[in-house]
Amino acid sequence: MEAIEILNQHKLRVTNTRLLVLNFLMAQQKAFSHADLEIQFSKQINRVSIYRVLYTFLACKILCKFVDSNARVLYVFSAQSQHQDEHPHFKCNQCDQVIHLPQLPQDYIALLKEHQVEQLHLLVEGVCKDCLGEEKMK
Amino acid sequence: MEAIEILNQHKLRVTNTRLLVLNFLMAQQKAFSHADLEIQFSKQINRVSIYRVLYTFLACKILCKFVDSNARVLYVFSAQSQHQDEHPHFKCNQCDQVIHLPQLPQDYIALLKEHQVEQLHLLVEGVCKDCLGEEKMK
DNA sequence: AATTTAATGCAACATCATTGCAAATATAGA
DNA sequence: TCTATATTTGCAATGATGTTGCATTAAATT
Numbered sequence: 001m002e003a004i005e006i007l008n009q010h011k012l013r014v015t016n017t018r019l020l021v022l023n024f025l026m027a028q029q030k031a032f033s034h035a036d037l038e039i040q041f042s043k044q045i046n047r048v049s050i051y052r053v054l055y056t057f058l059a060c061k062i063l064c065k066f067v068d069s070n071a072r073v074l075y076v077f078s079a080q081s082q083h084q085d086e087h088p089h090f091k092c093n094q095c096d097q098v099i100h101l102p103q104l105p106q107d108y109i110a111l112l113k114e115h116q117v118e119q120l121h122l123l124v125e126g127v128c129k130d131c132l133g134e135e136k137m138k
Numbered sequence: 139m140e141a142i143e144i145l146n147q148h149k150l151r152v153t154n155t156r157l158l159v160l161n162f163l164m165a166q167q168k169a170f171s172h173a174d175l176e177i178q179f180s181k182q183i184n185r186v187s188i189y190r191v192l193y194t195f196l197a198c199k200i201l202c203k204f205v206d207s208n209a210r211v212l213y214v215f216s217a218q219s220q221h222q223d224e225h226p227h228f229k230c231n232q233c234d235q236v237i238h239l240p241q242l243p244q245d246y247i248a249l250l251k252e253h254q255v256e257q258l259h260l261l262v263e264g265v266c267k268d269c270l271g272e273e274k275m276k
Numbered sequence: 277a278a279t280t281t282a283a284t285g286c287a288a289c290a291t292c293a294t295t296g297c298a299a300a301t302a303t304a305g306a
Numbered sequence: 307t308c309t310a311t312a313t314t315t316g317c318a319a320t321g322a323t324g325t326t327g328c329a330t331t332a333a334a335t336t
Contacts, residue, residue, distance in 0.1 A: 114270075118265065151283070
């Protein structure tokens with residue numbers, strides 16, 4: 001799907017800023033921080049606008065947001081409506097690729113049955129299949 | 139165990155600053171951000187010193203550090219050496235109590251077998267047993 | 277008590293995030 | 307296609323958060 005279609009689908013105005021950011025994020029399965037995007041678009045978009053575009057996309061669930069182990073907030077495109085709620089992510093430490101993971105098994109959550117679970121944030125970091133493959137090639 | 143013993147055990151100098159912070163954190167099973175502690179000790183300890191005390195305690199594993207869903211870095215006392223490595227936490231949204239959880243089951247991690255898992259960060263948020271109990275009392 | 281070594285406070289700075297407002301731009305309707 | 311309206315953007319200012327260097331103070335060792 002095209003970026004412009006996605007904006008229309010969510011009844012968002014089609015602006016240059018939004019197209020730039022969305023096309024960029026759609027082009028790769030990587031997660032970016034605000035700082036990353038700020039550098040990427042330093043000549044074209046104001047920092048504050050980037051914050052606002054991210055905020056808007058997040059509200060529409062065009063993007064997923066998660067926090068890495070260094071408390072960096074990362075944004076990644078999520079082929080929309082596919083991932084409704086908060087879900088686990090795998091992030092490759094080498095290529096920064098992000099993979100959306102299935103929910104945790106119920107029997108683990110059942111361990112917590114005395115408590116009422118509201119949210120569950122899981123981030124797995126490591127080396128992805130592709131990068132492992134490349135290492136073997138060498 | 140007393141705060142002073144813990145400091146000795148880790149060959150850390152026993153200073154007023156460290157005793158204040160450690161006693162405070164040991165007295166309750168809650169997680170605090172740097173900002174929380176800064177407010178708590180605003181009259182007694184310099185902000186920078188709080189950063190440095192936290193850094194030192196973390197290196198000794200006297201504290202656990204984790205990041206919540208709002209990218210706030212939280213510190214919680216951990217009866218030491220009990221929790222060697224990174225492990226999941228449950229944080230109560232009502233009383234802020236933090237409970238240290240067991241590691242994830244291997245069969246979930248096995249799901250990721252194509253990838254090489256290096257770190258795994260899990261934070262569960264919800265309402266703890268105690269707070270649920272109190273609600274029923276009303 | 278004197279010496280050595282480490283910790284603290286302070287000031288300055290760097291980074292990251294938010295807000296209000298005026299100017300620019302996208303959309304809807306004539 | 308032009309105009310009116312509502313939204314988005316850029317800019318400036320501010321606030322929050324985190325880091326560093328250095329002089330001073332305090333803890334441990336002898």
